[in-house]
Amino acid sequence: MDVAVLAGVSAMTVSRVLNDPDRVRAETRARVLAAVRELDYRPNQAARQLVTGRSGVLGVVSIDTTLYGPATTLYYIEQAARNAGYNVSIASLSSLNRRSMEEGVQRLRAQAVDGVIIVAPHESATEGLRHLPPEMPAVAVDAGDDLPVPVARVDQRAGAVRVTRHLLSLGHHTVWHVAGPADWLDAEGRIEGWRGVLEEAGRPVPGVLRGDWSSRSGYRLGRGLAQEPELTAVFVANDQMALGVLRALREAGRRVPEDVSVAGFDDIPESAYYWPPLTTVRQDFGEVGRLAFHMLLDRMAGADPDGRRLVEPELVVRESTGAAPG
Amino acid sequence: MDVAVLAGVSAMTVSRVLNDPDRVRAETRARVLAAVRELDYRPNQAARQLVTGRSGVLGVVSIDTTLYGPATTLYYIEQAARNAGYNVSIASLSSLNRRSMEEGVQRLRAQAVDGVIIVAPHESATEGLRHLPPEMPAVAVDAGDDLPVPVARVDQRAGAVRVTRHLLSLGHHTVWHVAGPADWLDAEGRIEGWRGVLEEAGRPVPGVLRGDWSSRSGYRLGRGLAQEPELTAVFVANDQMALGVLRALREAGRRVPEDVSVAGFDDIPESAYYWPPLTTVRQDFGEVGRLAFHMLLDRMAGADPDGRRLVEPELVVRESTGAAPG
DNA sequence: CCTCCGCCTGTTAGCGTTACCGCCAGGGGG
DNA sequence: CCCCCTGGCGGTAACGCTAACAGGCGGAGG
Numbered sequence: 001m002d003v004a005v006l007a008g009v010s011a012m013t014v015s016r017v018l019n020d021p022d023r024v025r026a027e028t029r030a031r032v033l034a035a036v037r038e039l040d041y042r043p044n045q046a047a048r049q050l051v052t053g054r055s056g057v058l059g060v061v062s063i064d065t066t067l068y069g070p071a072t073t074l075y076y077i078e079q080a081a082r083n084a085g086y087n088v089s090i091a092s093l094s095s096l097n098r099r100s101m102e103e104g105v106q107r108l109r110a111q112a113v114d115g116v117i118i119v120a121p122h123e124s125a126t127e128g129l130r131h132l133p134p135e136m137p138a139v140a141v142d143a144g145d146d147l148p149v150p151v152a153r154v155d156q157r158a159g160a161v162r163v164t165r166h167l168l169s170l171g172h173h174t175v176w177h178v179a180g181p182a183d184w185l186d187a188e189g190r191i192e193g194w195r196g197v198l199e200e201a202g203r204p205v206p207g208v209l210r211g212d213w214s215s216r217s218g219y220r221l222g223r224g225l226a227q228e229p230e231l232t233a234v235f236v237a238n239d240q241m242a243l244g245v246l247r248a249l250r251e252a253g254r255r256v257p258e259d260v261s262v263a264g265f266d267d268i269p270e271s272a273y274y275w276p277p278l279t280t281v282r283q284d285f286g287e288v289g290r291l292a293f294h295m296l297l298d299r300m301a302g303a304d305p306d307g308r309r310l311v312e313p314e315l316v317v318r319e320s321t322g323a324a325p326g
Numbered sequence: 327m328d329v330a331v332l333a334g335v336s337a338m339t340v341s342r343v344l345n346d347p348d349r350v351r352a353e354t355r356a357r358v359l360a361a362v363r364e365l366d367y368r369p370n371q372a373a374r375q376l377v378t379g380r381s382g383v384l385g386v387v388s389i390d391t392t393l394y395g396p397a398t399t400l401y402y403i404e405q406a407a408r409n410a411g412y413n414v415s416i417a418s419l420s421s422l423n424r425r426s427m428e429e430g431v432q433r434l435r436a437q438a439v440d441g442v443i444i445v446a447p448h449e450s451a452t453e454g455l456r457h458l459p460p461e462m463p464a465v466a467v468d469a470g471d472d473l474p475v476p477v478a479r480v481d482q483r484a485g486a487v488r489v490t491r492h493l494l495s496l497g498h499h500t501v502w503h504v505a506g507p508a509d510w511l512d513a514e515g516r517i518e519g520w521r522g523v524l525e526e527a528g529r530p531v532p533g534v535l536r537g538d539w540s541s542r543s544g545y546r547l548g549r550g551l552a553q554e555p556e557l558t559a560v561f562v563a564n565d566q567m568a569l570g571v572l573r574a575l576r577e578a579g580r581r582v583p584e585d586v587s588v589a590g591f592d593d594i595p596e597s598a599y600y601w602p603p604l605t606t607v608r609q610d611f612g613e614v615g616r617l618a619f620h621m622l623l624d625r626m627a628g629a630d631p632d633g634r635r636l637v638e639p640e641l642v643v644r645e646s647t648g649a650a651p652g
Numbered sequence: 653c654c655t656c657c658g659c660c661t662g663t664t665a666g667c668g669t670t671a672c673c674g675c676c677a678g679g680g681g682g
Numbered sequence: 683c684c685c686c687c688t689g690g691c692g693g694t695a696a697c698g699c700t701a702a703c704a705g706g707c708g709g710a711g712g
Contacts (some may be wrong), residue, residue, distance in 0.1 A: 010692045015670060025690065045438050046381065047668035049372035050697045057415065057437070064401070071397045075390070078418050087437050089383065089415045092404050111383070111413050112371050215599040243599045250601065273541040273569045275576065275601050336662050341700055351660060373698035376667050655712080663704075668697105675692080682685080 007035035018043060049112070058296065059108030061091040061101070061128060062119035067213065068240075068268050069285055070119050073141060076289025077117060084297060089113060096120070096183070098127040105131045115296045117141060121153075121186040137299040141292045144185055150299060150307035152291040156186045159281040159313035160193025163235055163263045166279070166315055170261060171324035172233035174203040178221050178245060180213050180237045190237050190265060211241045218244025226252030232260055232324050239264040239271040239280055246274060246320070257322030267316050277318035287311050333361035344369060375438070384622065385434030387417040387427070387454060388445035393539070394566075394594050395611055396445050399467060402615025403443060410623060415439060422446070422509070424453040431457045441622045443467060447479075447512040463625040467618045470511055476625060476633035478617040482512045485607040485639035486519025489561055489589045492605070492641055496587060497650035498559035500529040504537050504547050504571060506563045516563050516591060537567045544570025552578030558586055558650050565590040565597040565606055572600060572646070583648030593642050603644035613637050 004011045009032060016024050017032040024032075035041070049055045058081055062070045078088045089111055091104035101124040108116055109132070118128050121142035129147060132138050142153040167175045177194050180187030191208055198205045209224070211217035218241030225231055226249050236242035242264035246256060254260050256276055264271055267282035291309050299305065330337045335358060342350050343358040350358075361367070375381045384407055388396045404414045415437055417430035427450040434442055435458070442458060444451050447468035455473060458464050468479040493501045503520050506513030517534055524531045535550070537543035544567030551557055552575050562568035568590035572582055580586050582602055590597055593608035617635050625631065 011669080012671095012692060013690090016691085019670080023690080028691085042436055044376070044668050045436065046372045046375035047697090048670075050370070050376055050668080050699090051670045053697085055372065065391075065404075066394075066398050066401050068392075072392050075392050075418055078391075078416055079420065082417070082433070087415050087417075087433065089413050090404055091408070091413075092401055094405060107408070107413065110368055110371065215596045219599055240596055243596055247599050247601060270541045270566055270569055270596070273545055273573050275573060277573075337698085338663080338700075339661060342661085345700080349660080354661080370698050373667090374700075376669090376698080377700050379667085653712100655710100657710085659707090661704100661706085664702090666701090667699090671694105671696085673692105673694090676690090678688090680685105680687085682683100
């Protein structure tokens with residue numbers, strides 16, 4: 001090791017200076033650090049990992065990171081990880097099924113990551129965990145509560161409850177719901193919250209319409225909704241689909257919010273500029289990402305594998321919801 | 327090595343089976359593979375890297391991966407990398423400046439990645455490259471042409487030319503432009519294309535308005551635009567800002583496209599559902615991502631460091647642009 | 653029958669770092 | 683005055699893998 005020679009010490013001392021500076025005399029330390037700078041020395045991570053067993057890399061396996069939610073969560077995980085000195089390796093899933101989830105997890109495993117965060121509001125998350133060795137620290141984001149690992153998630157049900165109550169309080173007799181795909185847990189959570197409020201209030205519960213989160217599907221379902229004479233309020237499971245619904249209603253001549261109130265979910269940055277500006281439920285993806293990372297850190301330090309943390313969503317009332325007509 | 331013992335061969339033979347299967351007799355190979363499966367053996371990447379010098383990990387340093395363009399590019403880079411057996415480590419930049427760019431690059435360097443892709447349509451990309459050792463294979467996405475590495479990018483200027491010509495062909499006397507931030511190269515490219523067409527046609531060139539890519543900034547600038555009596559056509563540098571402009575114009579009572587034509591850039595999935603559906607320029611971020619990865623692969627194989635690949639954007643005409651009034 | 657060559661497999665060494673133990677010097681207590 | 687203990691540092695081995703070379707064995711050619 002050149003640095004050791006230049007500083008006139010042994011390789012071991014250089015190692016100590018870099019890993020446990022206090023155990024070396026200040027003067028020696030200074031000499032070593034000078035040599036490090038002089039030679040622009042960078043420790044070889046592979047060699048370090050070989051002996052310590054730690055890589056300093058975390059793995060994130062996530063569904064389509066093109067979507068706003070996952071992308072934002074990933075972004076904040078990465079930020080938090082960086083601040084704690086970790087690097088982040090990603091495995092994006094193109095399709096959501098057991099096989100691709102397993103493949104993603106295996107890939108990160110092969111890379112010898114120190115821990116794994118699974119961002120998959122989907123039942124396949126369970127599958128991913130099955131393929132993780134039991135001793136591998138893991139955390140799930142937006143997953144179900146029945147997993148054997150800590151879970152950080154937004155309280156989808158609470159958000160749906162708030163927005164549905166908001167609509168009822170405006171005098172609407174009932175509220176329709178455009179939901180996300182069936183196997184997505186947050187889609188289910190939003191349905192449960194919505195249905196719960198309607199049942200509790202003794203209101204009729206219209207059939208659930210299933211979209212795929214895209215504006216396109218929102219538009220398609222919105223055209224159907226526009227034919228419902230009774231319709232005065234819709235809760236759409238995300239803002240992109242809500243955009244499609246808004247357009248379908250307008251094309252059918254139904255005014256928002258005068259004839260029909262529309263609410264979304266997520267509060268993506270654009271929704272405040274929709275026409276009309278969208279009432280929605282803000283999910284703090286940043287908070288979820290940070291939380292997930294810190295839970296993983298705790299887990300790596302040997303903490304309780306059963307932690308669950310809920311992030312409260314927030315109702316954001318804009319102009320797409322209003323008093324029931326008539 | 328347990329696998330070697332179980333298969334009754336040496337460690338070396340196991341290594342050969344895994345890396346260069348043809349060099350080992352079929353029968354032996356089968357016995358080794360059986361042992362590998364039996365013990366669920368996974369090679370230690372750190373040890374392999376220590377001796378081969380290759381990690382099988384690529385680094386991507388990117389601006390805010392929350393934005394649609396970077397997120398999509400990253401997604402496709404990751405897909406392409408996975409198919410080629412590489413893992414991807416990310417360094418997202420929270421702010422775009424030399425320091426954070428340098429920090430991101432250094433972090434990936436410390437992790438000993440085999441190659442780096444810089445996704446930064448920004449002058450700071452140059453800075454990032456300066457901190458890369460010359461022998462480190464690198465590729466830049468959407469960067470300038472003056473970099474000493476291969477560049478994959480969408481031809482921003484061509485896109486701007488097409489959309490501006492489209493607007494002039496509809497009879498508009500001139501076209502206003504809401505641009506992106508000053509130090510973003512693609513913002514500059516779009517300005518150049520737009521200005522070039524106007525100058526070539528001998529039309530007046532209105533002053534450039536500067537947004538920050540957000541709908542919010544589009545709305546703010548749109549309110550100003552709505553006061554311009556001469557205004558009949560606007561080319562907005564991305565779809566999110568265009569959404570803000572649409573809303574500002576509508577609020578001011580100026581109809582789109584009857585009074586004012588509005589065009590965007592990017593063709594994000596939602597723009598087809600704006601009101602009215604947005605005429606825009608489609609950038610194939612997927613193609614750019616795949617291209618960037620394959621250029622990096624070539625570069626790692628020792629290919630020409632001066633490759634440049636342009637992806638052609640495509641004009642998508644929808645309903646937000648129409649014939650000039652009067 | 654011997655030799656040479658090519659195929660297959662084994663042996664040895666080393667990648668760069670850290671864990672573990674041991675050595676040495678100096679200070680405090682017996 | 684000697685011994686032990688502590689702080690600071692060095693030596694050695696080991697982490698798991700593969701590059702490079704070595705060697706055995708069977709078949710082809712002389």
